[in-house]
Amino acid sequence: MMDATTQDAIDAAAAWHARIDASDMDWAGFGDWLAADPSHRTAYDSVALLDAEIGAAAPAIAALLPANDDYSTDAPPVARPTRWRWAAAGTGGALAAGLALLLVAPTVTDTAQTYATSAGDTRAVTLADGSAMQLDRGSRVSVSGGKTPLIELADGAASFSVRHDPSRILIVRAGGYDIRDVGTRFAVTNARGQISVAVAEGSVSVAPHDPDGSVPTTLVAGQRLDIDPSAGIAQRRIVAPAAVADWSDGRLSYDGAPLPLVVADISRYANAPLVVDPSAAGLRFSGVLTIGDGSRLLDQLRAVLPLRLRRADGVVHLERSGQR
Amino acid sequence: MWSLAVADIDSPPPAGLSAVLAANRPQLVRFFAGRTGSVAEAEDVVQEIWLHIADPVAAPIANPLAYLHRIGMNIVLDRVRANGRRVRRDTGYVDATISVAGSEAVDDAPSAFETVDGRQRVAQLAAALAGPPEGAMRVFRRHKIDGLSHAEVAAEFAISRSAVEKHIAVALRHLRKALDD
Numbered sequence: 001m002m003d004a005t006t007q008d009a010i011d012a013a014a015a016w017h018a019r020i021d022a023s024d025m026d027w028a029g030f031g032d033w034l035a036a037d038p039s040h041r042t043a044y045d046s047v048a049l050l051d052a053e054i055g056a057a058a059p060a061i062a063a064l065l066p067a068n069d070d071y072s073t074d075a076p077p078v079a080r081p082t083r084w085r086w087a088a089a090g091t092g093g094a095l096a097a098g099l100a101l102l103l104v105a106p107t108v109t110d111t112a113q114t115y116a117t118s119a120g121d122t123r124a125v126t127l128a129d130g131s132a133m134q135l136d137r138g139s140r141v142s143v144s145g146g147k148t149p150l151i152e153l154a155d156g157a158a159s160f161s162v163r164h165d166p167s168r169i170l171i172v173r174a175g176g177y178d179i180r181d182v183g184t185r186f187a188v189t190n191a192r193g194q195i196s197v198a199v200a201e202g203s204v205s206v207a208p209h210d211p212d213g214s215v216p217t218t219l220v221a222g223q224r225l226d227i228d229p230s231a232g233i234a235q236r237r238i239v240a241p242a243a244v245a246d247w248s249d250g251r252l253s254y255d256g257a258p259l260p261l262v263v264a265d266i267s268r269y270a271n272a273p274l275v276v277d278p279s280a281a282g283l284r285f286s287g288v289l290t291i292g293d294g295s296r297l298l299d300q301l302r303a304v305l306p307l308r309l310r311r312a313d314g315v316v317h318l319e320r321s322g323q324r
Numbered sequence: 325m326w327s328l329a330v331a332d333i334d335s336p337p338p339a340g341l342s343a344v345l346a347a348n349r350p351q352l353v354r355f356f357a358g359r360t361g362s363v364a365e366a367e368d369v370v371q372e373i374w375l376h377i378a379d380p381v382a383a384p385i386a387n388p389l390a391y392l393h394r395i396g397m398n399i400v401l402d403r404v405r406a407n408g409r410r411v412r413r414d415t416g417y418v419d420a421t422i423s424v425a426g427s428e429a430v431d432d433a434p435s436a437f438e439t440v441d442g443r444q445r446v447a448q449l450a451a452a453l454a455g456p457p458e459g460a461m462r463v464f465r466r467h468k469i470d471g472l473s474h475a476e477v478a479a480e481f482a483i484s485r486s487a488v489e490k491h492i493a494v495a496l497r498h499l500r501k502a503l504d505d
Contacts, residue, residue, distance in 0.1 A: 007501075010497055010500055010501070011493075011497050014492075014493040014494075014496035014497040014500070015489075015490075015493040017493070017496060018489040018490070018492040018493040018496065019489050020394060020397065021394070021473075022474070022485070023386065023387060023390070025390055025393075027355060027389070027390065027393050028351075028355070030355075031354060031355040031358040031359070032358070033358075034358035034359050035357070035358030038361060041358075041359065041360075041361055044359075045401075045404050046500060047496055047497075047500055048397075048404075049401070049404065049405065049408075050496070050499060050500055051468070051496060052401060052405075054449055054453070054468055054469075054499070055468055057445075057446050057449060058468060058469045058471070060446045061446055061449055061469055062469050062470070064446065064447060064450035065450055065453065065454055065465070065469070066454060286377065287375070287376045287377055288375050288376065296402075299398075299402075300376075303376070303394070303395055303398040303399075304376055304377070304391075304395060308471040308473075309471070310471060319471075321471070321473050322472075322473030322474075322475045322476050
């Protein structure tokens with residue numbers, strides 16, 4: 001089914017494709033070649049798609065290849081994590097979570113009410129005091145306390161829009177820290193052992209739940225605090241108020257954000273732990289990521305940053321690739 | 325203890341890429357018109373590049389114009405892939421596989437067919453990668469499977485970068501052919 005002309009086009013497409021990362025790539029010449037004949041475009045599509053397919057399935061392929069090559073270090077023992085299978089697991093999990101939600105929801109008699117979202121869903125909840133809570137994908141909270149709501153964020157992220165009323169305080173508890181609020185708009189994240197608080201309007205105070213004598217940290221609009229409880233480190237940064245809880249629009253936007261911060265955000269949507277290697281920790285990202293079902297976030301990041309992925313023991317390491 | 329460690333970090337956003345894009349917009353549209361076969365789609369792609377770099381990128385970039393091209397190439401490939409899925413769906417090939425998570429239909433998810441077939445496909449790819457021509461495939465595997473950059477592969481095999489590119493082109497060509505047969 002493949003005639004000589006097609007094969008010529010494939011050959012040329014492969015040659016162009018192999019040079020895409022070259023510093024002296026002739027983009028104008030490549031463009032001319034593509035435009036010269038529609039068959040060139042088709043040939044290039046087929047080569048680039050195959051290359052991308054191999055890249056996506058690399059860990060699974062590595063596991064199947066004979067061991068006499070020097071793959072040694074990081075080839076996973078089983079051919080498990082192909083991208084499709086991850087996505088498949090994610091979808092199944094989403095459906096299962098949706099089902100669980102139906103079963104859990106009608107427990108009104110209980111003092112604490114639990115809300116959970118699946119991997120593809122956000123959810124809006126109006127609290128008993130009239131405040132609005134929005135849950136991100138794959139999140140779980142329990143709400144108790146009625147007029148002075150206590151919200152425990154077990155996993156994921158939630159944003160809050162709290163009506164001003166000096167007579168009561170809304171408390172969000174996440175990973176051993178209390179965020180107190182008297183009327184503002186803010187978001188809290190608790191994912192993979194990292195806590196993050198970002199304020200869009202007004203101010204909140206943040207302190208460990210068990211008092212340790214330290215002064216609570218006050219965050220005002222346009223600030224974000226990232227806490228690593230295990231290390232006892234917190235970093236305060238500037239954040240665009242409009243970008244607070246931008247996940248509710250299905251996007252994540254950044255302006256010169258350190259890669260570890262971006263990865264902390266997207267790891268909430270990933271099915272495997274993500275680790276930023278020291279080689280890549282200095283990279284910064286600016287731009288907009290589309291969340292979708294979460295499976296494309298790393299690809300979007302890799303499209304703009306010099307990163308390569310290494311999978312080892314079920315963990316995905318992000319390393320800085322050589323020059324591009 | 326933790327309050328002592330609160331550090332204030334200002335994000336310094338240097339400029340550059342947006343300016344490069346603005347200055348080279350006609351050239352980019354022309355290139356992507358060739359890549360996609362449609363000026364309208366090329367305009368869309370360049371617009372999408374804008375989104376990806378809406379704010380100045382701080383990572384050091386040696387050749388911003390090449391970088392913008394590569395971002396666009398990734399965007400186009402995503403579109404090609406999405407179209408492929410749509411075509412297969414329209415032909416009823418994977419009709420039963422669109423699951424609904426919340427309000428969104430997840431057509432990014434694999435079809436049942438693809439999942440079942442995935443293992444077989446991976447085996448097929450691995451076999452082709454282990455096949456001839458041996459030298460080209462070894463270079464290709466080091467780059468694509470082990471994640472080494474062209475420069476790193478060149479150093480390891482003590483060959484020039486252009487030789488690496490030639491090996492990779494040869495490998496791609498053979499892989500395409502082996503998997504089409």
